[in-house]
Amino acid sequence: MDDLRRTEALLSQQQTKISARNVQVWYGDTHAIKDVSVEIADKTTTAFIGPSGCGKSTFLRCINRMNDTIPAARIEGDIEIDGEDIYDRRVDPVRLRAKVGMVFQKPNPFPKSIYDNVAYGPRIHGLARGRAELDAIVEKALRRAALWNEVKDRLTAPGTGLSGGQQQRLCIARAVATEPEVLLMDEPCSALDPIATAQVEELIDELRQNYSVVIVTHSMQQAARVSQKTAFFHLGHLVEFGDTATIFTNPEDSRTESYISGRIG
Amino acid sequence: MSDAIAPTPPARAVSLHATDARTRRRNAAEKRFKAYGLTAIGIGLAFLAALLFAIVSNGSAAFTQTFVEVPITLDAEEIAAAESSIVKTSKYREIIHGALLEQLADAGIETDMDAAELGKILSSSEAAEMRDFALANPERMGETVRFDFLASSRVDGYLKGRVTRDALARDQNLDAAHLDLVDRLAEQGIVVKRFNWDFILGADASDQRPEQAGIGVAMLGSFFMMLVVLALALPIGVAASIYLEEFAPKNRITDFIEVNISNLAAVPSIVFGILGLAVFIQFAGLPQSAPLVGGLVLTLMTLPTIIISTRAALAAVPPSIRAAALGVGASKMQSVFHHVLPLAMPGILTGTIIGLAQALGETAPLLLIGMVGFIASNYPDGVVSGFTDPNSAMPAQIYEWAKRADPAFYERAWGGIIILLLFLMTMNFIAILLRRRFERRW
Numbered sequence: 001m002d003d004l005r006r007t008e009a010l011l012s013q014q015q016t017k018i019s020a021r022n023v024q025v026w027y028g029d030t031h032a033i034k035d036v037s038v039e040i041a042d043k044t045t046t047a048f049i050g051p052s053g054c055g056k057s058t059f060l061r062c063i064n065r066m067n068d069t070i071p072a073a074r075i076e077g078d079i080e081i082d083g084e085d086i087y088d089r090r091v092d093p094v095r096l097r098a099k100v101g102m103v104f105q106k107p108n109p110f111p112k113s114i115y116d117n118v119a120y121g122p123r124i125h126g127l128a129r130g131r132a133e134l135d136a137i138v139e140k141a142l143r144r145a146a147l148w149n150e151v152k153d154r155l156t157a158p159g160t161g162l163s164g165g166q167q168q169r170l171c172i173a174r175a176v177a178t179e180p181e182v183l184l185m186d187e188p189c190s191a192l193d194p195i196a197t198a199q200v201e202e203l204i205d206e207l208r209q210n211y212s213v214v215i216v217t218h219s220m221q222q223a224a225r226v227s228q229k230t231a232f233f234h235l236g237h238l239v240e241f242g243d244t245a246t247i248f249t250n251p252e253d254s255r256t257e258s259y260i261s262g263r264i265g
Numbered sequence: 266m267s268d269a270i271a272p273t274p275p276a277r278a279v280s281l282h283a284t285d286a287r288t289r290r291r292n293a294a295e296k297r298f299k300a301y302g303l304t305a306i307g308i309g310l311a312f313l314a315a316l317l318f319a320i321v322s323n324g325s326a327a328f329t330q331t332f333v334e335v336p337i338t339l340d341a342e343e344i345a346a347a348e349s350s351i352v353k354t355s356k357y358r359e360i361i362h363g364a365l366l367e368q369l370a371d372a373g374i375e376t377d378m379d380a381a382e383l384g385k386i387l388s389s390s391e392a393a394e395m396r397d398f399a400l401a402n403p404e405r406m407g408e409t410v411r412f413d414f415l416a417s418s419r420v421d422g423y424l425k426g427r428v429t430r431d432a433l434a435r436d437q438n439l440d441a442a443h444l445d446l447v448d449r450l451a452e453q454g455i456v457v458k459r460f461n462w463d464f465i466l467g468a469d470a471s472d473q474r475p476e477q478a479g480i481g482v483a484m485l486g487s488f489f490m491m492l493v494v495l496a497l498a499l500p501i502g503v504a505a506s507i508y509l510e511e512f513a514p515k516n517r518i519t520d521f522i523e524v525n526i527s528n529l530a531a532v533p534s535i536v537f538g539i540l541g542l543a544v545f546i547q548f549a550g551l552p553q554s555a556p557l558v559g560g561l562v563l564t565l566m567t568l569p570t571i572i573i574s575t576r577a578a579l580a581a582v583p584p585s586i587r588a589a590a591l592g593v594g595a596s597k598m599q600s601v602f603h604h605v606l607p608l609a610m611p612g613i614l615t616g617t618i619i620g621l622a623q624a625l626g627e628t629a630p631l632l633l634i635g636m637v638g639f640i641a642s643n644y645p646d647g648v649v650s651g652f653t654d655p656n657s658a659m660p661a662q663i664y665e666w667a668k669r670a671d672p673a674f675y676e677r678a679w680g681g682i683i684i685l686l687l688f689l690m691t692m693n694f695i696a697i698l699l700r701r702r703f704e705r706r707w
Binding site: 064066069071094095096097098101102103104106108109110111120121124125171174175177178 | 515586587589593594595599603608
């Protein structure tokens with residue numbers, strides 16, 4: 001089955017990685033996500049855009065079940081990754097989150113060394129046998145996050161001592177160190193300056209070669225720059241989903257057009 | 266919008282150099298507030314200084330003690346005779362008093378007092394001291410041994426300025442003649458004041474011998490109680506806090522538990538004492554007056570403090586750290602033990618040490634489990650007896666001394682407070698060191 005899937009993946013770049021059907025989310029009495037269905041492709045960057053409070057972050061957090069940690073959240077519908085229902089009773093959210101990495105809005109490195117930040121995931125999942133292997137994983141992850149050259153001489157320095165952009169790339173390195181298949185990014189550049197943002201965006205484009213990247217962003221320019229697919233959320237509804245070029249140049253829905261042209265949101 | 270395009274000039278230009286009444290009032294209010302704050306701090310510092318001055322000036326005298334040096338030739342026959350008599354110490358006393366009289370004669374001090382009258386300047390513990398030495402060192406028979414006997418508390422008080430000749434007018438033990446003698450003995454170096462290790466290391470003594478009383482055994486009692494509190498309250502408190510803060514669902518039952526923990530912190534400590542009496546001694550049958558029971562009672566008292574401060578420390582850890590740990594696939598427990606707990610450690614340690622310090626100074630619950638009063642205790646034989654043998658605690662010992670009649674005990678009560686405060690300062694210092702140690706991990 002696995003081999004078959006891999007062959008298929010090679011055949012089609014556009015193979016579906018995440019498929020959500022009729023997802024509903026309530027926070028207590030608030031209906032935050034209303035009947036969202038979406039197919040997210042592998043090895044593609046998908047951007048979620050929409051005004052504040054539209055549910056794009058909530059939906060993102062459903063994909064790695066981070067909403068489980070909020071007691072008031074209730075989720076209905078199906079979300080499948082590689083055809084497997086992630087809300088199945090047999091799924092351990094801990095293993096799911098190793099497969100679906102996440103980068104948060106504010107850089108949140110652990111108050112430990114740079115090395116320990118990246119090595120934490122591989123350590124708890126037992127991905128490395130011995131120090132040499134762990135060193136290799138850490139180096140690979142830092143290289144993928146385009147941070148290796150900046151920090152290779154001070155791996156024992158605290159991760160919290162890096163600049164904001166470096167911290168965010170460290171968080172990306174931490175997320176890719178566990179070899180995830182999907183990378184969720186919740187407004188990863190909102191706390192960064194333009195130069196750091198450019199670096200992270202460049203990085204996202206490289207990461208797309210290996211992962212299915214889903215990014216929530218408030219910046220429409222950023223969505224246009226980094227993504228191939230864009231989903232527009234409004235008041236808990238998925239209004240429109242399609243190729244980024246189409247959404248930005250020729251949206252079907254009038255609400256999408258209003259948002260993109262700056263009239264709402 | 267139109268305002269921005271065509272701003273109307275203000276009707277009357279106000280110079281920035283002119284101060285208006287409103288600004289003046291605001292600045293004055295700020296100055297007043299600062300003055301209140303400084304006054305409050307000043308009053309606090311003044312109280313602290315007065316407290317420290319009172320403690321040190323009253324208590325420092327307890328750390329020195331007056332001794333009378335008496336050389337005695339140990340005579341095997343005399344000692345054998347004393348041992349065979351019915352009241353052994355009275356014979357020893359005669360030997361000592363005789364030796365003292367001889368020493369006076371050698372030093373050229375004339376007195377018309379007889380030996381027994383002269384002996385009143387010594388503590389009544391002198392006979393036992395000599396007997397213990399003689400029995401323990403039979404090989405030194407025939408030698409002349411120099412004994413340092415404790416002077417009586419009146420003599421000690423006289424040399425420290427507490428006892429005056431007027432005060433002795435109605436005293437049945439000593440009179441002015443004794444004091445004249447003491448003055449001359451002090452000149453000769455026979456009566457000397459020295460640092461009093463026995464006060465720090467020794468055991469309590471009966472009402473008649475304040476000069477012999479020490480706080481050492483009570484200190485051990487406090488120490489064993491603190492061991493019990495640390496071994497029980499820290500793990501139980503931290504485990505309960507972690508569960509309540511990180512794992513427990515938020516519902517009515519946990520709300521109820523939280524309210525109760527907060528209320529428990531405000532329960533008078535004597536209530537814990539009577540609970541300990543009922544549960545640990547009467548129901549569970551644990552020994553009375555034992556540091557084990559005291560420790561259990563103080564554990565109950567300390568738990569709410571530790572739980573409240575630990576929960577506050579856990580809640581202060583930013584949620585982004587938890588999200589980061591969960592995001593890389595850590596389980597809830599891994600995120601707590603690998604990331605949240607180390608960050609909360611300084612706060613937890615501070616809370617624990619504050620709780621321990623509170624427990625160390627607590628007297629009321631000990632009243633009810635029999636740890637206050639004259640407990641004629643000696644050093645415990647070992648660790649087990651340290652937990653189970655009757656003992657007192659430092660604050661209980663201080664209270665006991667403070668309520669005894671002889672003013673010599675009053676001085677010791679103040680001295681005991683100094684030692685208690687030194688203990689607390691040491692604990693606070695350890696807390697600071699531990700905080701530094703853990704905070705260095707960012």
